[in-house]
Amino acid sequence: MDEIIKVGSKGTMSYVLAICTAFRQGAKEVTVVARGNHMGTAIIAAIIATEVFGSGSLSSVIESQPTSDPNSRVPSIAIVISSKS
Numbered sequence: 001m002d003e004i005i006k007v008g009s010k011g012t013m014s015y016v017l018a019i020c021t022a023f024r025q026g027a028k029e030v031t032v033v034a035r036g037n038h039m040g041t042a043i044i045a046a047i048i049a050t051e052v053f054g055s056g057s058l059s060s061v062i063e064s065q066p067t068s069d070p071n072s073r074v075p076s077i078a079i080v081i082s083s084k085s
Contacts, residue, residue: 003027007034007042015045020053023083032079035065039077046079056083 003022007015015032022030034042043060050058059080064073 002029002031004031004033007032007038007045009038012041012045012048015041016048016053019045019049019081023056028083030081032081033076035076036074039075042077042079046081050081054084056081 005015005018005022019030019032032042032046039062046058046060050056059082061078061080062075063077064075067074
């Protein structure tokens with residue numbers, strides 16, 4: 001059972017708790033996704049979850065997604081956290 005956590009405007013620790021809860025419920029991988037200004041929160045939450053709580057290892061993909069305006073793109077990130085066990 002894999003989980004996807006979408007980062008928005010909540011506090012960082014809310015997402016850290018969501019990551020830890022997903023692993024406690026048996027998820028082997030948790031994917032943290034964010035767009036635009038929320039990318040920093042996603043990165044910090046993933047680092048806290050792995051370093052402080054020992055949730056697992058990180059890998060990430062950064063890309064830009066098209067918007068309704070053909071001349072602009074929004075950066076996005078997907079961080080995959082794999083459990084240690």
